[in-house]
Amino acid sequence: MRVLVVIPAWNEEASIATVVHEVRSALPGVDVLVVDDGSTDKTVQRAREAGAVVAHLPYNLGVGGAMRLGFRYAVERDYDTVLQIDADGQHDPAFAPQLLERIEAGADLVIGARFAGVGEYPARGPRRWAMTVLSKSLSRLAGTRLTDTTSGMRATSRPLVELFARHYPMDYLGDTVETLAMAARRGFRIEQVPVAMRVRETGKPSHAVGMATVYLGRAFVVLVLALIRR
Amino acid sequence: MRLLITTIIFGVLILGAIVELLRRRRLREKYAALWLFTGFLVIVLSLFPGGLDKSAGYVGMASGVSLVLFLSVVFLLIIAMHLSWEVSQLEEETRSISEEIALLRMELERSQPAANIPRARRRDDPTDPSS
Numbered sequence: 001m002r003v004l005v006v007i008p009a010w011n012e013e014a015s016i017a018t019v020v021h022e023v024r025s026a027l028p029g030v031d032v033l034v035v036d037d038g039s040t041d042k043t044v045q046r047a048r049e050a051g052a053v054v055a056h057l058p059y060n061l062g063v064g065g066a067m068r069l070g071f072r073y074a075v076e077r078d079y080d081t082v083l084q085i086d087a088d089g090q091h092d093p094a095f096a097p098q099l100l101e102r103i104e105a106g107a108d109l110v111i112g113a114r115f116a117g118v119g120e121y122p123a124r125g126p127r128r129w130a131m132t133v134l135s136k137s138l139s140r141l142a143g144t145r146l147t148d149t150t151s152g153m154r155a156t157s158r159p160l161v162e163l164f165a166r167h168y169p170m171d172y173l174g175d176t177v178e179t180l181a182m183a184a185r186r187g188f189r190i191e192q193v194p195v196a197m198r199v200r201e202t203g204k205p206s207h208a209v210g211m212a213t214v215y216l217g218r219a220f221v222v223l224v225l226a227l228i229r230r
Numbered sequence: 231m232r233l234l235i236t237t238i239i240f241g242v243l244i245l246g247a248i249v250e251l252l253r254r255r256r257l258r259e260k261y262a263a264l265w266l267f268t269g270f271l272v273i274v275l276s277l278f279p280g281g282l283d284k285s286a287g288y289v290g291m292a293s294g295v296s297l298v299l300f301l302s303v304v305f306l307l308i309i310a311m312h313l314s315w316e317v318s319q320l321e322e323e324t325r326s327i328s329e330e331i332a333l334l335r336m337e338l339e340r341s342q343p344a345a346n347i348p349r350a351r352r353r354d355d356p357t358d359p360s361s
Contacts, residue, residue, distance in 0.1 A: 035332075055332045061325060069329045076333070170325065 001104060003030045004079040005096070006070030008063050009087035010037040013046050019089050020050035026093040027083075027100075033073060034087070035066040043087075063152070064175035068168035071156075075165040082161050086152040095195040099155040108160050108188035109180070111146065112153030112195035126212030134177065134219050141227075142184040146192055150176040153195060160188055173222045181226035237276030245269035268305070 005023050009016050016034065023032055034047035038060035047054050055069055067084060074082045081103050085091050095112055102110040131150065139146045150173070156164065160183060169178045183190055248265045251257040257265075275282055275298075282294030291297050 053336070055336055057332050058328050061328065065325055065328075068325075069332055072329060073333065073336075 001081055001100070002079045003027065003081045003083060003100060004070070004074045004077070005030055005032045005083045005085060006067065006074070007032065007034045007047075007052070007085050007087050008037055008066035008070070009034050009039065009043050009047065010060060010066075011039045011041045011043060012087040013039075013042040015089040016043050016087050017046045017050040019085065019087055019093070020047055020052045022089075022093040023085060023096065024051060026096050031079075033070055035070050037061055037063075037066040062170050062175070064168050064170035067175055068164065068170075071161050071165035071168060074161050079161070080158045081155060082164075083155045084152060090198050091153040092196055092198060095153070095193065096155075098193045098195075099153070102191050102193060103155050103157050106189065107191040108157040109183045109190045110155040111148060111151050111180075111190070111192040113146070113148035113192040114151055114195060114197040126209045127215065130212045130216035130219070133216060134223075137223065138177070138180055138184070141181060142190040144190055144192070146180075146190070148192070149180055151195075152176070157188075171222070173219055177219055177222050178226040181223055185227065234276055234279065238273060241269055241273035241276055244272060264309070 005027065007016070007019060007023070012019075020032055020034065024030070032052040034043075034052040034054045036044050036047070036054055036056045038057050044054050044056055055073060057066060057069065070084070071082060081100065083096055083099060085093060085096070091112060099110045099112055131148075135147050135149050138149045163182070163186070164179065167182070169175065171178075180190065245266070248257070248262060248269055252259070252262050279294070282297065286292070286294045286297040289297065291300070
């Protein structure tokens with residue numbers, strides 16, 4: 001099984017090198033592609049120095065835009081599996097082999113779930129309730145229990161890689177919620193593996209009720225659209 | 231009579247502007263048809279103001295002014311929708327092009343590792359050494 005690790009990165013010069021190194025030691029011999037999403041800092045140089053192949057987008061497209069490029073690259077170079085990891089270092093690449101094991105066992109989309117029993121809970125209050133409602137509905141759709149639908153750590157099998165190389169939404173929550181719904185609707189096998197999440201170094205998750213409501217509302221628009229789209 | 235002249239002048243001006251834009255190839259035909267039709271309608275209506283009230287009566291409206299307002303709102307809505315659709319289309323196209331550029335750049339860097347291929351820079355890029 002040829003595996004490509006895709007790391008979408010936008011102005012992550014502080015953490016990108018560490019993430020690439022960690023991925024390479026967790027998965028020796030696996031190719032690492034950093035998709036630079038129009039960074040204006042030294043992300044590209046840092047990633048190259050760390051030994052990753054770098055694709056440079058001319059302007060910022062968002063995670064969805066960066067990921068579709070990663071999937072296209074994977075299809076062109078004939079990789080079987082794409083493993084996505086966030087560039088900010090919030091995921092521990094040590095869990096990556098577990099995700100790949102599930103792919104080898106026949107799963108099509110494996111999500112590294114951050115709240116599934118390992119590590120700390122990063123979200124509290126209204127935002128977490130919103131995420132719970134979202135997880136419940138997506139679990140029903142996928143026919144399996146999913147606890148972290150917005151995780152940026154996921155592995156994809158070849159048939160899904162081909163689908164995502166053609167269609168990968170760029171909109172808000174499109175790269176997480178909508179792609180899950182897309183895969184579930186087409187009958188792909190979705191699974192989750194518990195992963196520990198590290199403390200975010202920059203930026204604080206929001207706790208406000210208003211924000212959580214807006215978040216949930218947008219998530220449901222995305223979800224409903226994903227269900228009625230062709 | 232004065233109203234008639236005012237409306238006719240406006241109709242002719244709109245029509246003239248559209249034709250001129252088309253002549254200079256600033257407007258694609260697909261949009262032109264819509265605008266030409268509008269300009270034409272304005273002229274016809276200004277020539278026969280009475281016809282307006284009559285057609286308003288057919289669709290159950292008391293006055294021709296209401297009909298014109300209603301039609302203009304519908305017309306503008308359609309145009310706004312069309313433009314949103316067009317923008318989405320363009321975004322998808324530029325997205326594909328930037329992916330293509332990124333892939334080509336990688337191919338180029340792989341075949342000529344020594345060549346220093348300049349990265350695309352935005353004009354407002356603070357890290358741009360040339361600015």
